[in-house]
Amino acid sequence: MDQAARKPRTRIQIEKRELILEAALEIFAQHGFRGATIDQIADAAGMSKPNLLYYFKSKDDIHRTLIQRLLDTWLAPLREIDDIGDPVTELRSYIRRKLEMARDYPRESRLFANEILQGAPRVLPMLEGELKTLVDEKVEIIRGWMRAGKIARTDPYHLIFAIWATTQHYADFDVQVRAVLGPARDGEGRFEDAARFLEQLFVEGLRVKG
Amino acid sequence: MDQAARKPRTRIQIEKRELILEAALEIFAQHGFRGATIDQIADAAGMSKPNLLYYFKSKDDIHRTLIQRLLDTWLAPLREIDDIGDPVTELRSYIRRKLEMARDYPRESRLFANEILQGAPRVLPMLEGELKTLVDEKVEIIRGWMRAGKIARTDPYHLIFAIWATTQHYADFDVQVRAVLGPARDGEGRFEDAARFLEQLFVEGLRVKG
DNA sequence: GCAATTTTTGACCGATTGGACAAACGTTAG
């Protein structure tokens, strides 16, 4: 049965699908959708191409599944923002969480970056729907903070864009960051430096002038 | 003669090579290196594939030429930073110039982003050489400003990364930005909003605490 | 106007691609 692609039933199907997705994430993140080949993915997953196509009905199917999974975890930090805590603390921990995700899930970040760069052919509806709704919601919270004089008045949309851009930069442009910083200051130190800098930039940048 | 690929000699060669590069920039920026096909580029340039290959000896040759051109103009704003002017003014105009480039040359930005995302296979030596040297140089200037108490003390490398990330974001993630902001606030207004926000963020974020 | 040179094209090639398929193999419930 080719039902495998629709709903996993057996233990093997669940395991193998997971194995394929893990391999595909690596390949897609590195080469983009068109740059990746089914053979590469199958090879990385340790199985033959027809075997892989037994679990996913097409290359597009794999990619779509990955993107869908990614979005849930990717937007989690943003969802967590609420207006019950201290605004500065709230923003600070959002930045830190996003930076941690760039460090811990760079492949997911690059997969997403690739998709957006190509014009978001597979996720545009989600961007205009779910994502926009979520951002609009958080923008209102941030506006509340500004009205209350907790943070400086500025454009909340561009604030969110700036946080996304600066944090994801460390995953998407990792090669460039590493090349510029050089072999010294590698590993954990780089992450802490970035965290410290971004924290200062956004906290001071949003401090209310008095 | 296939010398066309090496050194343009005639008027037609100069014009046609320019036409091809213009078309290729569009295609490469949208689909990445592997995603783009010679046929697509030839079609966009209004000529046949063999004709295109008369002017460039391979797909890689076109791409390499584009990247090489890009880098000169891309790094120009950074080169312009010097320590004779007022630090805040200097940084502010650097940010504005970078943002203008993201607005006026989004295809170049995406071409570069694609290259870096794929691991910078064609420009890694340049990143580790020329770019690193240039950044190191400007970092020293920024450090001087900090020592002189003109701007707050922080990591100059990550400051530069943050400026790159936030400005290029508007070119590379344009689809996402547009989707989130919606049809209103399109066009020139978006650029001015972004400019105003980034200016505030970096100027206030780097203000010396008194 | 004509010959040399440059430019353009149609036809073609081998390699790679995503995917189909049936046969073989493994597993498991009765």
Add this chain to the structure above:
DNA sequence: CTAACGTTTGTCCAATCGGTCAAAAATTGC
């Protein structure tokens, strides 16, 4: 043991890819 079902693979295919080549067409120098 065996029939039914799940898994794996070798083989094949049509489409597309980057690139070649020789010959036709256009241009240029004289």
